Amino acid sequence: MSANATTLPTSDTGVARRRAWDWAIEKFIYLSSLVAIAIIALIFLFVGREALPVLTSPKVHEEVTLSTMFLSQNYGTSEAPLPYVWQPVGVHPKYSVMPLLLGSLKATLIAMLFSAPLAILAAIYTTEFAPRWLREIIKPVIEMLAGIPSVVLGFFALIVLATVLQDLFDLEYRLNAINAGIALGLAVIPIVYTICEDALTAVPRSYRNASLALGASPWQTAWKVVLPSALPGVFAGIVLGFGRAIGETMIVLMASGNAAITSWNFAEPVRTLSASIAAELGEVVFGSPHYHVLFFLGVMLFVITFTVNWIGTIAVSRLRKRLAGADR
């Protein structure tokens, strides 16, 4: 730079003020991103804070400890024949979490068994075989299904579906895991479908053309070429659907019967983690051991869904790398 070059002297009037505004707005925007981080951190913090006494408070430990929640207990009374009982309200409160975990699992399992095949097959049909006019119908159908509030699905399951199922299969209980599971499945279908459809349409046209040129039929192409390529996406869809189903509250609260039964009979009522929180939080005494246990259930739920989603993302990227490598 030559010695006698000087800076542009005068700025226009008001530039300093505009710069000041610009700086302030930039800081404000950065602040908003900090707020977003703060929100999730606060959720961790405050739900965890109210759950912590389950681990640390001696007063709470008089009534419930981790071992009474997770391990089998010998309750020593005739009214509790099984080693896992969730009955926090009563003379001798019992806090075994196992019936609740089992309940969540049962309902979610039914939901996935019901929804995943339907959603995947429907996605395959839409992307590989459907005529244009049908495609234009399916898309809004899925969107409408996704738009139904879960309380409405719960209502439908409670009032209509339960009766249908009970009549159809001669079930003993009207509200049970199957009822809730199917309604959950309805909520999960759009998630699995959308992700699978994205994954299937992302498979390059050239793969299909190559397969067809070799004499394979459209179905063989779909089943043996397209679907395997889209597998990471399909897997992701299933995992995310699972995560959504396990965390869902209103449907199970209304349709599952809310009885904390520990059994593998799917035609019996269940009580899920989420529904327990919803059903009992309104009646606990603030600060009581029961109150803290409910928050602890919330933490468990949070951890489970977080882990499931995390596994899903990791597995997807691993699968993607593996498939990409194989294709080269």
Place this chain on the structure above:
Amino acid sequence: MKSRFADRIFVALCLFAVLVVIAMLAAVLGNITYYGWDRLSWEFISASPTHGMTAGGIFPAIYGTVLLVLLMTIFVVPLGVCVAIYFSEYADRSSRLYRWTRAAVDNLAGVPSIVFGLFGLGFFVQFVGGGVDKLFFGGNLTFRQPAILWASLTMAVLTLPVVIVSVEETLRAVPQSFRDASYALGATKSQTIFRVVLPNAMSGVLTGGILAVSRGAGEVAPILFVGAAYFLPHLPTKLNDQFMELGYHVFVLSTQSPDVEATKPLLYSTVFVLLALTFLLNSVAVAIRARLRVTAGSGR
């Protein structure tokens, strides 16, 4: 031609899956419309419930829902727009702040709705409400209880990712040439964003807001303990009032009504109104998105 036959079976199976899905949607919508349409009338929408929820209307629930989502929108849209602007216009992709904010928003989207309810109770009602009471009301119980303010804040937190995703998408779609032209005229970055980029992305703000409202009107778990009530003698007028709400009303009527058969007509109609409202909102959002996609294309 055995393989061709097997082929047809498999394709038919897939088609069957599609038809099952369509049929189930039709069953749900049909059943609700059939039983819910009956009771629908102007009186239903404008009157209060009477006779132990077996007659009258659901106006207070509609009012409460509208008030809830209105307050929620005031909180969630500005914050969502700011975070979206950060992602699209300011963020350095390799910076820690960007990665953490991204992670925060993604995780927020995955939190189960009942956990939001716990958060609303533990943080907003107990912590913030308690603090407000201590600071402003001398310890008197004013805000440390279920209130529409806390419910709308809880809903705002739940729907934040929806707004962010929608706005960020449209911000990124604004052509770089507009920004270039603005900078070349001597505009500052914030002037460019707020006078050129954001106005061009209003469709995203709109759809994001509408989708958030649709979610907010439909989710019940977060507001179970943070403000919703089954029957209130008067409409909410203050920020610390409780409120009736459509979804919550459906829930309570379904599960805790003393005489299910008597309240069924009211219940069905309430569900119908809730469903119709949700679908209307979603359709409007989709329509806006589609229409603005068309005009953006033709403008080039």
Place this chain on the structure above:
Amino acid sequence: MTVPGPRNDFPLLKTQVRTATDAAHGSADLSKRMETQQVNIYYGKRHAVQDVSIPFYKNLITAIIGPSGCGKSTLLRAMNRMNDAIPGYRIEGQVLLDGQEIHTPGTDVITLRRRVGMVFQQPNPFPKSIYDNVAFGLRVNGLVKSRAELDERVEKALRSAALWDEVKDRLNRNALQLSGGEQQRICIARALAVQPEVLLMDEPASALDPVSTAKIEELMFELKKDYTIVIVTHNMQQAARVSDFTAFLLSGQLIEFNPTPQLFTRPADPRTEAYITGRFG
């Protein structure tokens, strides 16, 4: 309107010849509005512009020509610091506006960009009304205080862009509804509204049809009276028609800088001759 050019526009030719002669005799009333001195520009490892020194004389049109990728747009964009945001961008040497370096840390880029305006290759009016487009720079820079003054400045800018009569009755219409040529003139009006001293034009007519191109070129002759214009173009005939001085860039290097008639009739460098006779493009 006939298309102006050296062969059938005698007044222009006379001006050009006189300017060139004066320059040659060093007695020209030529002052440098802007200047690059030994400018080197790097994008990461790529040396896009190598040691380029060009004067841009006041109230004259200087064209920068050369094949694609020779660095002419990069050089142009360095002059209003539009390259600053590009990652890996680095500039050495000096770029002077009225003798003052524009790349010092203390330089106010906002004022620089108001003083050195730019028109882009693809017309890019904002999706706003014609009025709001032209008024944008004025509003954003806080240059006017009243609506009346704003109206006046918008009218003046549109007149300078030879567009006022055409659009004065539809100022509220969306600018995107105009034709390509009209849109580009809106962009010119928009740039002129803030009263810059220099106007940088990056292939302003390459996306336009011949009639619009002719109108833009005509406009440039008018604008020359009040502004210093630098135009980058890959259209040699356009450079020959329109400019007073021409710089020929090849692979980032300045091959030749001369008064336009001279460069096009008696190029000093064989590479220049090869380019202008179309031996490579």
